[in-house]
Amino acid sequence: MEALSLSEIEQGRYLSPRGPIGLMKRVYKYVLPEVRECLQFWRQDAEGIPDPELRKQALASIETKQFHCEGGGIYAAGNLSMRHILIPLIVAYQTISDYLDNLCDRSTSQDPDDFRLLHQSMLDAIHPEASPVNYYALRSEQNDGGYLHRLVRKCQEMVALLPGYSAAVQEIHDLAVLYTDLQVYKHINPDLREDALKDWWKEEGERAPHLHWNEFAAATGSTLGVFMLFLASCDPGLSSSAASSIRAAYFPHVCGLHIMLDYLIDQDEDRAGGDLNFCNYYDNPDIMLNRIASIVEWARKDVRNLPETSMHRMVIEGLLALYLSDPKVSEQREVRSVSKRLMKGSPLTRLFFFVHSRWIRKHMY
Template sequence: MIELEQSRNQFPKEPIRLMSRVYKFILPDVRRELDGWRQEAASIPDPELRKQALASIKAKEFHCQGGSVYAAANLAKREILIPLIVAFQTISDYLDNLCDRSTSMDADDFRLLHQSMLDAVNPSSELQDYYALREESDDGGYLHHLVQTCRDNIEQLPGYRAAKPHILDLVGLYTDLQVYKHIDPSLREAALLRWWEQHSNRSPQLRWNEFAAATGSTLGVFMLFLAASNPELDDSSAEIIHDAYFPHVCGLHIMLDYLIDQEEDEVGGDLNFCSYYENKETMLNRIAFIVEGARRDIKRLPASSFHRMIIEGLLALYLSDPKVSEQQEIREVSRRLMKRSPLMRLFFFVNSRWIRKHL
């Protein structure tokens, strides 16, 4: 497999070097990008669309911060990678808000909205009226601008041809999940199970809820964006990256997200994939199984130490969330997962708390 972006030396190999790049370059650039999108969202004519666009940026800024860590592995291309990752993640968070707090439960509406994500990563496709199946539609060009920003930056990634089919696969699965998880609650579990049956051969080691969680992560897409910044990326290398991230790294990402959101989702009546386990012990064992799968899979990649930092960073980021201390059962699970934590994870744990408090 080729060395991504000329040599492994591009990838920070230890946590202190990674975090120095994050503080010096990544966080300021992400903030600058989000400030621009926040200003644009504030001028959206439709009040409901404006409300959800602003709320998604305010509440989910850390999604863009976390995703943009991949740009720390190629600082020379961060002026392409950070605007691309921030725009793509902002689409994801905005649409999630629109569907979660939707005035409809129309699967066709949700699919058309999320067609924007497929169009964002496929510059040859035609832009569409993504609001055509819902009442609120006047966003002043906000969603089209996000999509076009992704496409403009993708055009500057010299290895995108090889990455594109694998990115489309992941975004297609993501779109399916968003459709099925947001329909009428009385229909969604059956729809998700039917969908899982179509794809169960891809990840037979996972339960249906774990596969569904894996499809909800954007990390595989961001890693492929990074890989596409290398003009020598080939089909074989792109496939290896896809398979190293999906399903275990992606699954760990979203299972941790659902783990800390259980109480919030129960109050809001939202679907939570952690609620499908028989008991706390099973949930803990299954998450630990996914952690081990993620660690094993990334060993196939060059600069695997960088990807190991991603895994330990995920555990630290989510288990340091204030929501954990507010939920007794989750607090116990967190303690178990953090038990005998490597120093790397503890380092990221402290940094995650500092970033939340000061930035």
């Protein structure tokens, strides 16, 4: 990765970007090229997986979900001087997430113990002292040639280099546990998953009692809170209370907005694949629109008290722009209608990111 020059550091370019133009300059110059460099490394690694099904899902997850890593890489733009740690860490962690999601979505198993063991890798990845185990022990496909272990170890190596990580690790662990629980319950037998998710919500939903069960579940499915805490851990002076405040500012509303938008544009695709979609649990599109609009406002309110507030506001506007500019929106009549209404009266920042999201899709894929 290209190192920052002394002049760049003296000019403050290692600090959080102040506006959308500065952010996109960093995205184009640093984030996108370096994320893609990391992904190419893991793509080549995945090509050597001996088991054909594991190899197929690993390669498919990188091919079809590259934008997840690119979106997560935005957090490295918040501290360019630490991007040599943040980008490999975010890419490896998100690649584990996307790979396991593929394995569970298109699984040869519906065993919750299998899903939980697979996702133990995401918990091990955030604890440098953890010893990787055989995460495939409860499924027929076994031989990945060490691919998942290497991803876990890369995360462990990177988090160990973050000077403030000890203050954030408990908050990160908490989010990772919720993420793991969601992945277990949403991938079990379709006849059982809704009841399992609602029972889980009864246990955990007090964290956000104003959210519906599907909205709470969606919030647990985002990795953005973890990535923000990775960024915060670059600060050697990070305190546990500050890490807790950051987690609270991201979970549940910023995280929930992220995944609700993801499900919004995937409704036809999930219907065809028989996959659970959290946007399908509203009585009509108007209710769905109003709930997502409310989550947007809650998210904006939550980030107001965070340091570098402009960065977090840009994340929120960027999420809306990224998902609502997706080509899948125009292919679904109801989604197109909801998207137009969400974009109505958009601030200039959102429109700026909307244009750039379309440009990136057209010219960089």
